[in-house]
Amino acid sequence: MPRDAPYLAVADILRARILVGEWGVGERLPSRARMAVDCGVGRNVVQRAVGRLIIDGLLEGRTGSGTYVRTPHERLRLVRSRHRERVEGSPRRHDGKERGRADSWDAHSQVRVPAPEAIAERLAIDPGSLCVQTHYEFLADGQPVQLSESWEPMAITDGTPIVLPEMGPLAERGVVERMCSIGVVISTVVEVPRPARATQTHANLLGISAGDLVLHIERTIFDTDGRPVETADMVIPDVRREVVYEFGVDRT
Missing domain, CATH: 1.10.10.10 (Winged helix-like DNA-binding domain superfamily/Winged helix DNA-binding domain)
Incomplete structure (x- = not known):
């Protein structure tokens, strides 16, 4: 306009x-x-x-x-770094010293959920293939700072102790350790950040207004064969968090 x-x-x-x-x-x-x-x-x-x-x-x-x-809110800095952690695992496992990192969260998983077409494309599986879908709500200092919806193909994890990301012997250990326990080695993480506006559902869960600016990050995790093993959509309210990407330098 x-x-x-x-x-x-x-x-x-x-x-x-x-x-x-x-x-x-x-x-x-x-x-x-x-x-x-x-x-x-x-x-x-x-x-x-x-x-x-x-x-x-x-x-x-x-x-x-x-x-x-509106009362201004302090924006907490969230650093996404490949050399601090290869794949973001459970927030409970960090020491909490980095301001902006979630210190508590809730998760709810559903099994045998048919993959929608867009998710299936990201996971390189057929639409309708069965997945484990997990919804996360992250909090920092008691206030909601991030939502995430994760999808894992059941063809990889079905019948193993790690089929539910937040239950079992490796609960809260993150994708890398969980997949490694069943012989799947993670090698690559791809993130696509895009600006977006909060839906009414986002607003209700994050305590912001519908239409507020959010950062939507589409993340997909691949194993050493280039197979996608998990994909997630993360929603971060701009008013609450400043997202910073940190990269290491490869030395010859």
């Missing part, structure tokens, strides 16, 4: 007024009608401008109360 769209111009005006302190953190903004008069535009233009600032995380709407300047 062109940058000179009226609602974007009004959003810039309101943003500037907030940043100079005309309305403080936690303060309610004037009514849409009042702001429309102040800006010389229609109420629908103000409504779209306010909606844009809510999506940007500067404002928040409260049902039956109005629109308020």
